Amino acid sequence: MSLNTSLSTIGRGVRTRIGRLGTFTRFFWLLLQRSSIFLSRPRLVSQQIHFIGNYSLLIIAVSGLFVGFVLGLQGYYTLNRYGAEEALGLLVALSLTRELGPVVTALLFAGRAGTSLTAEIGLMKAGEQLAAMEVMAVDPMRRVLVPRLWAGIIAMPILAAVFSMVGILGGWIVGVLMIGIDTGAFWSQMQSGVDVWNDIMNGVIKSFVFGVAVTLIALYEGWQSRPTPEGVARATTRTVVAGSLAVLGLDFLLTALMFSN
């Protein structure tokens, strides 16, 4: 392959990706412009919060419990070497509220609710439901996409809080009930070491940003999908891949911004 061909291939790739980023940003802007439906018809949003949030609750809670178990065990093995096993509660709480709660919730959300959103929008497109709305003088972006976007943004921090809460409970079960660490030390170390603003609020901000990113990617992929079974399947896969990578990339950026001195 000649140098010219290689350069043109790279250039074309870069241009395509910049173009896609522009389309994605414009898509986000169009949804924000139509967000007044959030206030005028809040029931549409609450229905979607129920659909997205409630149906994700079980997987989030069960995953949180197991992550808490593992954190309890791994934390104990490490802290025990230094005779600091009373700090297990603090370690579990900080790990979950700062990092694992928002990140793992967002990854699970991309797999559970994100794929569901993409498939739903893609199938609505394939079944001409979105076109039907359009010719009924109903803006499908405003009526279908905006309530789902806000539902995802609202549901994500709540789900992350549930994940962290159940995870801490899992750490307590392993650390206190199974291993025998003093329960007073477990909770008091956590109480004194976890800062509401620096730790918990930063975790909430993270999960809010992940909620925007994952829900937006899921809706965009569904909206842009080819209206065929294969097109919808590919869009669903792209939602998981792009959503997960976006969460991990954004997590690094946010961690660097929030926790650097």
Place this chain on the structure above:
Amino acid sequence: MPSLSTAPDDHVLRLTGVSLGYGDVDILRDISLDVRRGQVVALMGGSGSGKTTLLRAATGQIKARAGQVILFDTNLAHVDGEVLQSLRQKMGVLFQQGALFTDLNVFENVAFPLREHTQLTGPELLCRALDTLEAVGLRAAAHLKVSEISGGMARRVALARAVVLEPELVLYDEPFAGLDPISLGITARLIRSLSDRLGCASVVITHDITESFAIADHVYLVGQGVIKAHGTPATLGNSSDPYVQQFLKGESDGPVPFDYPNSQQFDAWLARQEAKK
């Protein structure tokens, strides 16, 4: 029976010298047709002849490359989003597959346009949606999910949804496709009776000759990218035009070839397949 009592200048939809296409390909050219209040107009043609493309032009989903599409005295080439929305509120569209909202039940599908575009109270909305469902014989199916009804019933629900706002123009895209003979006859009579009762114009895109000739006031025959013939069902039935005769009699020999035309791409593909042997 077809109604012929229309005022001569009572146009709802008028296409003049319209060309339509996608990408580099022109699908239709120099299309002119008129639809008047109270008329049932059938738009007929073979598969892939561009009938649905014409419907998309009438709803403003695609722009004409040449000519004018005049909808309710408004040229669609010059309308912005808000004007187009207000024009669309005066029309109903029945999609080929029904396009019912699968997350809503039968009642909510029919009530959907009322919820979006009217300020009706709960009881008024219930009454109006049930009355419309009654007109299509599905009042007692209001509570059913879309997945629980047959294809013929789904088409009738979609018909109810298309007319629930009592539009001035209703566009039907292949309303008879895939229906059993009983549902087909019922649907055809419904289209005629709704048109007569509401006084709206109806455009029926179809290739079902018997039913559409029975209910239409005027028939346009689309083929090879142009309007090949038009007139009343009786006029077209007596036409000696070979294209019209081939279409009406369903003959394989005539101006429309049965075989898909050969192309360089096909020859290249065939050569590759034979080289593999």
